[in-house]
Amino acid sequence: MSMNMDTALLRVQDLHVEFKTRRGRAMVLNGVDFEIRRGETLCVVGESGCGKSMTALALLRLIPSPPGRISAGRVMFQDEDLASATPARMREVRGNRISMIFQEPMTSLNPVLTVGDQIGESLRLHVGLDARAARDRAIDMLRQVGIPAPERRVDEYPHQLSGGMRQRVMIAMALACRPDILIADEPTTALDVTVQAQIFDLLRDLQRDNGTAILFITHDMGAVAEMADRVMVMYAGRVIEHGSTAEVLSRPMHPYTRGLIDCLPELGSSAAGAGEARRELAEIAGVVPSIWELASGCAFRDRCPHAMPRCAEQVPPMFGAEPGHAAACWLHEELATEVAA
């Protein structure tokens, strides 16, 4: 079987997630479509609450259920639909073929287990290594993620490590079994800028060496410019634009994406480095529609400077102008031209 960069490793189709709440059904994902290709980095951006983490959790079937559930859609991992896979099969996939690192490493590391035991756990479980081989491999992984004196660190507990080192341990855990896909949900938000830059470098190196595809969730457009091969922009539980990073950043086709990018100080000059402020997603006036309202039409229309009557009637489908660049807006062509001009 030959695979190259263009082969979709994971194909998410029409994914819906809802939560039962006392106020009624909360529609959290409303038909999410995207694919991850072998070895690429796909960044997911969008403001708080748009469904980035839920998308990641749904792929791994980690939506807290009840009250949440995947109510429709498919998560095709090669030829298998993970949305309907058995719990036993998901345990084989998680941490092995697809793994995840979270924003706050302290909540996902077990405080009473040594670093070595935690990295070794998935190796014993999935690869069948014995305790000794797992420990050796854990030391190896610690070295790979740039932790000094790994032979000593392997026997330490999480509280003995700095925040940056804990995040490296998380990455070592996530990559120990050489997964096909690494999901990184805001992996560096808790870290200072210097450590953040080191972690980005590390992820890029490990990706190059192992061919891991990365689904990278972030608020930081600087991180997007630096890390992403492709970007998908989410709004109110849907993907509203996706394309190559260069395309999306230089010719955004959706007014929401444009809003995000317009407010950014000089993207692309991100190599500058030291002392640089975080480029968070810009504040766009208005509020995201309630997740209890059943959407008719475009969810962004109340905040959109270009809204037309049509936008209230029908959800715009994805329109593609360039190959691989598409946006869910009736005005996609006009907007793209305007920016380019």
Ligand SMILES: Nc1ncnc2c1ncn2[C@@H]1O[C@H](COP(=O)(O)OP(=O)(O)OP(=O)(O)O)[C@@H](O)[C@H]1O
């Ligand atoms: N238990 C729950 N019951 C109802 N709604 C929920 C529940 N958990 C999450 N949600 C809703 O799901 C939506 C998507 O949340 P999600 O965590 O995916 O957002 P996000 O894009 O990751 O945001 P952030 O950038 O803040 O991490 C939010 O509107 C949130 O309110």
Ligand SMILES: [Mg+2]
């Ligand atoms: Mg989140």
